[in-house]
Amino acid sequence: MYLGKGKFPPVKNFISVIHSKDGLFEDFKEKISKDFGEIDTESEPFPFDFTxxxxxxxxxxxxxxFFSFKNLTEGDFIVEIKKKCLEYEEKYSEEGKRRLNIxxxxxxxxxxxxxxxxxxxxxxYLREGICADMVLLLGKNKITPFVWTFPDFKSGIYDKYFLNLRNIYKNQLKEMKIIP
Incomplete structure (x- = not known):
């Protein structure tokens, strides 16, 4: 999809949280939605046993x-989200140990x-100490990992969620008349 020189479509932001099912995930989700808007999808909790x-x-x-935000944003807005997530990681930490990995x-x-x-x-490198890591290639019905992709993402257990998220995003772009 080419929109013209210097023009990029908005992106769909999501958050991955590693947690222990102690209620902090729900508390965090509620707080972050006040910061960045309505949440429109949420995955099941996947056992994190790859490492x-x-x-x-x-x-x-x-x-x-995982959960995603309804509103689409410019791609570089992800830096603001990461900075806020770092604040939450620290807030939820106990004795210097994270209880949520966000x-x-x-x-x-x-x-x-x-x-x-x-x-x-x-x-x-993006800015302010934040780097982008392209983890998966998304296709219409297929997801392709890279050599460096994390083992759990590489395994395919999240594919159904992300293919569905891609379809939701694609429909949002159609509603905005960015794609036919």
């Missing part, structure tokens, strides 16, 4: 869950992008 990376900090029996991202018709403070060779 023990967060176990020392967050404990066992972790889940990853990673915002966005989709457009072609890709899923997460943002992070961690720089690596495949990530693109």
């Amino acid at each position: 023990d990376y967060y176990k020392p900090e967050m404990g066992e029996n972790l889940y990853r869950q 990673d915002p991202g966005y989709i457009d018709l072609y890709k899923l992008v997460l943002v992070s403070e961690k720089y690596m060779g495949h990530k693109i």
Whole structure:
């Protein structure tokens, strides 16, 4: 989809939260929606058992869950969302340990992008210490991971949610007359 030089379609923002089902996810979701608007989708809680990376900090029996915001934004707005999510991570921490791992991202018709403070060779620096990480290629009925894609995203367990989210986003673009 080409809109003309220097013109880009808005994106659909979502948030990934790793949590332990202790009620903080719901509390966070309610608070962040006051900051960034109505939530229009929410995934089921997926068991997060692909790695023990967060176990020392967050404990066992972790889940990853996603939700998206109804309103579309410019792509670079994701930096503002990440900064606010970092504040919430700190707010919910106890004794210097996170109880929520909060990673915002966005989709457009072609890709899923997460943002992070961690720089690596495949990530693109945006601003204010935030990097973009293109994690998945999105197609009409297919999702393709990259070599660097996180194992849980690579596994396909989230594909149904993200393909549905892409369809919702595509319908929003049609309503806005950005695509036919």
